[in-house]
Amino acid sequence: MAEKKSLMKELTKGFLDENPVLRLVLGTCPTLAVSTSVESAIGMGLAASIVLICSNVVISALRKVIPSKVRIPAYIVVIASFVTIVQMLVKAFAPSLDEQLGVYLPLIVVNCIILGRAEAFAGKNSVLASAVDGVGMGVGFTIALFLMGFIREFFGTGTITISLINGGQPLWNSVFGENPILIFILAPGGFFVFGMLIMLANKIAEKKGKEKAQLHSCKACPMFATCTAQEKEECDR
Amino acid sequence: MSLDKKLLVSASPHDHSKDTVTRIMLDVVIALVPSLIAATFLFGYRTLIVSAVSVGACVLVEYISRIVMKRHQTVGDLSAIVTGLLIAFNVPVSMPLWMVVLGDILAIVVVKQMFGGIGMNFVNPALAARIMLIASFPTEMGKWNAPFSWKTETITTASPLNAIKEIYRSGEITSESFDGLPSLLDMFLGKRAGSLGEVCAIALVIGLIYLLVRRVIKLTIPLAYVGSFAVIMFIAGGFNLTFLAYEILAGGLLLGAIFMATDYTTSPINFKGQIIFGIGCGVLTALIRLFGNLPEGVSFAIIIMNILVPHIENLTTPKPFGTVKEKKKKEAEAK
Numbered sequence: 001m002a003e004k005k006s007l008m009k010e011l012t013k014g015f016l017d018e019n020p021v022l023r024l025v026l027g028t029c030p031t032l033a034v035s036t037s038v039e040s041a042i043g044m045g046l047a048a049s050i051v052l053i054c055s056n057v058v059i060s061a062l063r064k065v066i067p068s069k070v071r072i073p074a075y076i077v078v079i080a081s082f083v084t085i086v087q088m089l090v091k092a093f094a095p096s097l098d099e100q101l102g103v104y105l106p107l108i109v110v111n112c113i114i115l116g117r118a119e120a121f122a123g124k125n126s127v128l129a130s131a132v133d134g135v136g137m138g139v140g141f142t143i144a145l146f147l148m149g150f151i152r153e154f155f156g157t158g159t160i161t162i163s164l165i166n167g168g169q170p171l172w173n174s175v176f177g178e179n180p181i182l183i184f185i186l187a188p189g190g191f192f193v194f195g196m197l198i199m200l201a202n203k204i205a206e207k208k209g210k211e212k213a214q215l216h217s218c219k220a221c222p223m224f225a226t227c228t229a230q231e232k233e234e235c236d237r
Numbered sequence: 238m239s240l241d242k243k244l245l246v247s248a249s250p251h252d253h254s255k256d257t258v259t260r261i262m263l264d265v266v267i268a269l270v271p272s273l274i275a276a277t278f279l280f281g282y283r284t285l286i287v288s289a290v291s292v293g294a295c296v297l298v299e300y301i302s303r304i305v306m307k308r309h310q311t312v313g314d315l316s317a318i319v320t321g322l323l324i325a326f327n328v329p330v331s332m333p334l335w336m337v338v339l340g341d342i343l344a345i346v347v348v349k350q351m352f353g354g355i356g357m358n359f360v361n362p363a364l365a366a367r368i369m370l371i372a373s374f375p376t377e378m379g380k381w382n383a384p385f386s387w388k389t390e391t392i393t394t395a396s397p398l399n400a401i402k403e404i405y406r407s408g409e410i411t412s413e414s415f416d417g418l419p420s421l422l423d424m425f426l427g428k429r430a431g432s433l434g435e436v437c438a439i440a441l442v443i444g445l446i447y448l449l450v451r452r453v454i455k456l457t458i459p460l461a462y463v464g465s466f467a468v469i470m471f472i473a474g475g476f477n478l479t480f481l482a483y484e485i486l487a488g489g490l491l492l493g494a495i496f497m498a499t500d501y502t503t504s505p506i507n508f509k510g511q512i513i514f515g516i517g518c519g520v521l522t523a524l525i526r527l528f529g530n531l532p533e534g535v536s537f538a539i540i541i542m543n544i545l546v547p548h549i550e551n552l553t554t555p556k557p558f559g560t561v562k563e564k565k566k567k568e569a570e571a572k
Contacts (some may be wrong), residue, residue: 179333179336179374179377180373181339181373181374182372182373182374182375183369183372183373184373186372188369188372192347
C-alpha cells in the first residue's frame with residue numbers, strides 16, 4: 001500500500017509541485033522557443049514526454065551497469081537514440097509539426113528536463129518508479145507548454161489554430177482577431193508570459209503550504225531536500 | 238516657538254525639505270502642459286481624449302493594483318499621471334484608445350507595481366509601454382497624421398525621421414536633400430507629423446526651463462545626451478549643420494532627453510554617473526538611427542541605459558572619506 005501511495009506521489013509531483021518548467025525552471029529554451037502556438041507546444045510536449053518516459057525506463061534499468069564516471073555520456077547516448085526514433089516518427093507522420101519545431105526537435109537530446117530526471121531520479125530509482133516519474137514530468141512539461149502556447153497564440157495571433165483539427169481553419173477567433181498584440185509571439189512576450197506563469201505556480205504552491213519563494217533563499221526550491229550543492233556548501237545561503 | 242520645541246531631540250534626518258514626491262510629480266505635470274496644449278492645437282481635440290484616457294487608466298490601474306497587492310495606497314503621489322501623460326505623448330493621435338490603455342496597464346502593473354511601485358521600477362514605465370506598443374502594433378504606431386489636417390480631412394503623412402534616414406542612406410547630403418521636409422522653423426514650432434508630445438520642440442524646451450527653475454532636474458543628463466548625440470550626428474552627416482539640426486529636432490530625442498532619461502528612479506545619482514548615462518543614451522540613439530532598421534532609437538537607447546544604471550552606480554560610487562581603494566589596499570598589503 002505504501003508503495004502504491006508513493007507511486008501516486010511520484011506521478012502527481014510533476015504536475016505542479018515539481019513542475020519541470022514552472023517550479024524547477026528547467027528546459028526553458030524549448031519552452032520559450034516553441035510556445036508561440038498551441039500546436040507546436042503540444043507537439044513539443046508530447047515528443048519530449050515520450051523521450052523522457054523511454055529514457056527514464058532504460059536508464060533506470062541500466063543504472064547498475066553504467067559506471068558513475070561516464071554516466072552523462074551514457075545517458076546522452078540513450079536519450080539520443082530515443083530522440084532519433086521520435087524525430088523519424090514525427091517526420092513520417094506529422095511533417096508540418098516537424099517543420100514548426102525545426103531544430104528544437106533534435107535538441108530534445110540536450111533538454112535539461114530529460115537529463116535532469118535521468119541524473120536526479122532514474123539513475124537512483126526502480127524502473128517502475130522512473131516510468132511513473134517520467135509520465136508525471138512529461139505531463140507537467142506539456143501542461144506548462146500548452147498554457148504558454150495558448151496564451152501567446154490567443155493574444156499574439158488572435159486565433160487558435162490546430163492544423164490536424166478542423167482542416168487548418170481557426171478553431172476560435174479571440175477578440176484581438178483584427179489587431180493581435182504581436183509582442184506575445186515575439187521573444188519578450190514569451191519571457192513575460194513565462195514569468196507570470198512561474199509567479200502563478202509559486203503562489204499556488206505557497207497556498208498549498210510550501211515554502212515561500214524568496215530572493216535570497218534556496219529553501220523554496222523543490223529540489224532543496226535532495227540538492228547536493230548544500231552538502232558541499234556551494235550554496236551560500 | 239517655545240524653547241523645548243526648539244530643543245527637540247529626534248533621530249535623523251534633521252533637515253526637511255518641502256520637495257515631496259507629490260510636489261515633484263506636480264512640477265513634471267506642469268512642465269508637460271505646454272506640450273499638451275501645442276499637441277492639441279496641432280492634432281485636434283483627440284489629443285485631449287487620448288491623454289485623458291491614458292491618465293485615467295494609469296491612475297485607475299495604479300489604484301487597483303495597490304489594493305490587490307495589499308500595499309499602502311500611493312496613487313496620490315501623481316506619478317501615475319506623469320506616466321499616463323508620457324504614454325499619451327508617445328503615441329500618434331490616431332492610436333486606438335484600447336491600445337493606449339493596454340500600454341498603461343503594462344507600464345503600471347508589470348513595470349512599476351510588480352517591481353515594488355514608485356522608485357522601484359527597473360526601466361522607465363512609459364518607455365516600456367511605448368516599446369511594447371511599437372512591437373505589438375507597428376501599423377498603428379506608424380500612422381502619422383499631418384498637423385492641422387484634423388480641421389478639414391485627416392491626412393496621413395510620413396514622419397520626418399523616415400525621410401531623414403532615406404537622405405542619410407542615399408549617401409549624399411546636399412542642401413536640396415531637405416526640400417521635401419518641413420522647414421527647420423516648422424520643425425522647431427512643431428508643424429510636422431509625429432507622436433503627440435514629441436513634435437513641438439519649443440514647448441518641450443519651455444518644460445525643460447520650468448523644471449530647471451524649479452530644480453526638479455539638472456541639465457547634466459539632457460546635455461550629455463543631446464551633446465553626445467549631436468557630435469556623432471555631426472560627424473556622420475559630413476559636418477552638415479542642417480542635417481544635424483533635423484536629426485535633433487525630429488523624433489522623440491528632446492522628449493526623451495528632457496522627460497524620460499531624467500527619471501529619478503532609472504538614472505544615476507552622481508554627476509559622473511549621469512554623464513556616463515547621458516553619453517550612453519546619445520551614442521546608442523545615434524547608432525540606432527544611423528544603422529538600425531527602425532527610424533527611431535530614443536526609447537531603446539534609454540531603456541538599455543536604464544538597465545545599465547545599477548552597474549554605472551557601482552562604478553561611480555564615491556570613495557568615503559578616509560578609506561583606501563581595494564586595489565591600493567592589496568598593493569599596500571603585498572609590500
